[in-house]
Amino acid sequence: MFITFLTISSFSQMIKQTLYPLGAAVLFSLSFGPAQAQTRSELSRTTFETTLSNGLKVIIREDHRAPMVMTQIWYKVGSSDESGNILGVSHALEHMMFKGTHKVPNDEFTRLSRIYGGSINAATFTNYTNYYQLYPKAYFPMALELESDRMSNLLLRQQDFEPEIKVVMEERRQRTDDNPRAQAFERFKWVSYPTSHYRQPVIGHMKTLNNIQLNDVKKWYRDWYSPNNAILVIVGNVESEAALAQVQKYFADIPARPTPARNDVLEFERLGYRHMEINSNVQVPNLYMTWNVKSLSTAKNPQDAYALTIIRSLLDSGISSRLQDRLVRDRKILTSVSVSYDPYNRGDSLFGISALPAPGISLQEAQQAIQDEVDLLKTTAMTQQEVDRISTRFISNLIYSQDDIAGQAKMIGNLEVNGLSYRLMDELPKHFESVSVQDIQRVANAYFVRENLSTLYLSPEQNTQQRGL
Numbered sequence: 117m118f119i120t121f122l123t124i125s126s127f128s129q130m131i132k133q134t135l136y137p138l139g140a141a142v143l144f145s146l147s148f149g150p151a152q153a154q155t156r157s158e159l160s161r162t163t164f165e166t167t168l169s170n171g172l173k174v175i176i177r178e179d180h181r182a183p184m185v186m187t188q189i190w191y192k193v194g195s196s197d198e199s200g201n202i203l204g205v206s207h208a209l210e211h212m213m214f215k216g217t218h219k220v221p222n223d224e225f226t227r228l229s230r231i232y233g234g235s236i237n238a239a240t241f242t243n244y245t246n247y248y249q250l251y252p253k254a255y256f257p258m259a260l261e262l263e264s265d266r267m268s269n270l271l272l273r274q275q276d277f278e279p280e281i282k283v284v285m286e287e288r289r290q291r292t293d294d295n296p297r298a299q300a301f302e303r304f305k306w307v308s309y310p311t312s313h314y315r316q317p318v319i320g321h322m323k324t325l326n327n328i329q330l331n332d333v334k335k336w337y338r339d340w341y342s343p344n345n346a347i348l349v350i351v352g353n354v355e356s357e358a359a360l361a362q363v364q365k366y367f368a369d370i371p372a373r374p375t376p377a378r379n380d381v382l383e384f385e386r387l388g389y390r391h392m393e394i395n396s397n398v399q400v401p402n403l404y405m406t407w408n409v410k411s412l413s414t415a416k417n418p419q420d421a422y423a424l425t426i427i428r429s430l431l432d433s434g435i436s437s438r439l440q441d442r443l444v445r446d447r448k449i450l451t452s453v454s455v456s457y458d459p460y461n462r463g464d465s466l467f468g469i470s471a472l473p474a475p476g477i478s479l480q481e482a483q484q485a486i487q488d489e490v491d492l493l494k495t496t497a498m499t500q501q502e503v504d505r506i507s508t509r510f511i512s513n514l515i516y517s518q519d520d521i522a523g524q525a526k527m528i529g530n531l532e533v534n535g536l537s538y539r540l541m542d543e544l545p546k547h548f549e550s551v552s553v554q555d556i557q558r559v560a561n562a563y564f565v566r567e568n569l570s571t572l573y574l575s576p577e578q579n580t581q582q583r584g585l
Contacts, residue, residue, distance in 0.1 A: 171344025204320015381463025
């Protein structure tokens with residue numbers, strides 16, 4: 117899809133007029149020419165939302181541009197809900213969800229997707245576990261039947277569990293245990309999240325994976341995989357009314373069950389500066405800096421989360437971003453840098469910066485250079501033009517990410533499973549557009565303080581860095 121880049125105000129108007137109609141069965145009274153009318157019919161979204169009597173939330177978004185349907189189910193449980201000696205059980209169950217039911221035994225689930233031209237996958241995160249199926253329109257009812265079947269009739273057999281938990285252990289070994297950077301960052305999260313259960317690794321520890329038994333997986337399935345703890349998202353070439361009838365056919369008779377209380381994912385504010393140093397088998401020094409910040413769900417003022425998102429783009433969104441331009445290309449203090457922040461979170465979040473110092477630059481010098489750039493946001497007012505440029509670029513990327521049915525389904529599910537409304541996706545452009553110079557300064561002064569900061573110096577084993585700042 118081609119979008120002409122306009123001024124922010126006109127760009128926002130274009131978003132509202134072509135990509136983001138609000139609510140269910142949206143009707144427009146605007147007048148269009150033939151070409152405009154065709155574009156409208158191709159891009160308009162009709163979204164329907166309901167909750168079945170068993171508590172299953174259903175969101176259906178029509179997109180008739182291609183004969184495909186994305187079906188996603190999001191369970192409100194992830195690694196942050198785990199405790200004790202079974203860390204990693206959410207991810208272990210995700211693997212077992214593909215091992216079959218009485219109706220679809222063994223590996224038939226995967227085989228059916230190949231036969232009928234579909235694709236399937238799943239992922240476990242801190243806040244949720246989600247499963248998706250992408251099929252041609254004709255096989256959409258089959259996708260619902262398969263998903264409802266494993267919600268209520270999953271076969272959890274020892275003969276499947278024993279080899280599968282070994283697969284998970286090998287995944288853990290390859291991704292973390294044999295990766296010094298991943299291993300160090302996993303340890304660092306316990307410093308960055310001193311109180312929140314977000315510090316727990318999604319895949320678990322090797323020791324806890326060895327502790328998990330089939331009965332633990334069965335209990336996790338019974339406790340959490342119920343319709344009242346799930347969100348079903350359907351995006352694609354469907355009619356809402358007909359799609360809902362199919363949903364009711366396959367899901368309405370699954371009984372609701374009570375779910376356990378979820379673990380805390382909030383942090384104390386301004387806990388104090390925390391620093392960690394690790395010598396490991398890495399080739400070059402690595403610097404990690406994280407500030408404890410609020411998410412859209414936990415901020416008293418939601419504008420904080422929008423401003424933090426724009427700050428992330430300001431600092432790291434290509435070669436023209438501040439850290440890339442000033443510290444990598446101009447001053448050559450860093451060889452690479454990246455910035456992360458997730459505003460869509462059930463609990464508090466982290467604003468993180470990772471960097472590789474240039475040869476001859478110490479980790480302390482790299483940290484100070486980054487801190488100086490961050491501190492400029494507090495004291496030196498940006499121009500509104502710079503803020504507008506950053507927000508326009510961010511909004512355009514946001515639009516592109518939601519252009520296909522997979523991107524739309526992901527955004528809908530991510531918002532809903534984290535306690536936000538899917539309707540927010542239609543409103544996000546105007547919220548990000550509203551971020552002002554004053555918001556940037558206010559948020560920088562509120563969050564980017566030493567009392568919220570954690571740092572990690574990861575150094576090669578043969579190289580001993582000076583002690584921290």
